[in-house]
Amino acid sequence: xxxxxxxxxxxxxxxxxxxxxxxxxxxxxxxxxxxxxxxxxxxxxxxxxxxxxxxxxxxxxxxxxxxxxxxxxxxxxxxxxxxxxxxxxxxxxxxxxxxxxxxxxxxxxxxxxxxxxxxxxxxxxxxxxxxxxxxxxxxxxxxxxxxxxxxxxxxxxxxxxxxxxxxxxxxxxxxxxxxxxxxxxxxxxxxxxxxxxxxxxxxxxxxxxxxxxxxxxxxxxxxxxxxxxxxxxxxxxxxxxxxxxxxxxxxxxxxxxxxxxxxxxxxxxxxxxx
Numbered sequence: 001x002x003x004x005x006x007x008x009x010x011x012x013x014x015x016x017x018x019x020x021x022x023x024x025x026x027x028x029x030x031x032x033x034x035x036x037x038x039x040x041x042x043x044x045x046x047x048x049x050x051x052x053x054x055x056x057x058x059x060x061x062x063x064x065x066x067x068x069x070x071x072x073x074x075x076x077x078x079x080x081x082x083x084x085x086x087x088x089x090x091x092x093x094x095x096x097x098x099x100x101x102x103x104x105x106x107x108x109x110x111x112x113x114x115x116x117x118x119x120x121x122x123x124x125x126x127x128x129x130x131x132x133x134x135x136x137x138x139x140x141x142x143x144x145x146x147x148x149x150x151x152x153x154x155x156x157x158x159x160x161x162x163x164x165x166x167x168x169x170x171x172x173x174x175x176x177x178x179x180x181x182x183x184x185x186x187x188x189x190x191x192x193x194x195x196x197x198x199x200x201x202x203x204x205x206x207x208x209x210x211x212x213x214x215x216x217x218x219x220x221x222x223x224x225x226x227x228x229x230x231x232x233x234x235x236x237x238x239x240x241x242x243x244x245x246x247x248x249x250x251x252x253x254x255x256x257x258x259x260x261x262x263x264x265x266x267x268x269x270x271x272x273x274x
Contacts, residue, residue, distance in 0.1 A: 007059035009068030010247035016040025038092035045071040076195035094179035104170025112160030134172035138258030180222040205230025
């Protein structure tokens with residue numbers, strides 16, 4: 001199979017948007033009209049995926065950034081729409097509960113060597129607070145996650161510009177342990193089908209080719225760092241020429257600019273559908 005086009009799905013930090021048809025009905029059936037934030041992002045991504053497919057724009061491979069992996073799993077045919085809606089609604093609830101019990105945040109470090117960021121968080125004393133490297137987004141953007149006091153202290157030790165992210169908690173950190181365990185239980189009780197197209201894991205850049213692979217990736221993602229740099233490296237290995245982002249805002253497309261040696265065209269779904 002020739003792989004030329006990747007469709008990617010953004011995570012939190014992205015706005016949701018209007019949805020229609022089958023997606024809207026699935027969301028209303030699960031939660032009514034009070035749609036939680038993560039579910040609004042998932043639903044918009046899936047709605048855009050369906051619109052792209054109606055235009056004949058099909059993915060050869062997919063990937064998702066954090067929350068976006070649920071939309072990617074659905075795009076492969078492995079996770080049903082109904083189960084995706086249910087799981088994402090529960091993911092939102094569980095992560096918000098963990099954030100209330102274990103408050104924290106996330107900070108993007110721009111322009112620093114990722115190795116410097118990793119060294120700083122690994123050397124930070126545990127007794128001074130929880131902090132980890134949570135997202136390896138690009139060669140020049142790494143996100144740290146943890147308790148706010150620890151984020152501030154580590155930030156002072158690292159070069160580069162620091163930008164606080166507008167998120168509810170310390171995602172992809174040990175502060176999400178309880179939510180992760182609860183999601184693991186829910187995932188084990190969900191039926192996954194064999195994927196019809198490959199999905200690249202944002203946990204490690206592996207190609208997910210079986211139902212068990214997809215389930216395991218979703219199970220591991222909540223506590224593991226998002227290694228988007230590994231996703232792009234895998235796309236390059238596979239011969240991807242075009243990356244289409246099924247989401248609002250174009251965050252993942254913009255991040256492509258930091259991969260100087262990668263020759264991939266990036267476009268947002270709303271642009272293609274306009």
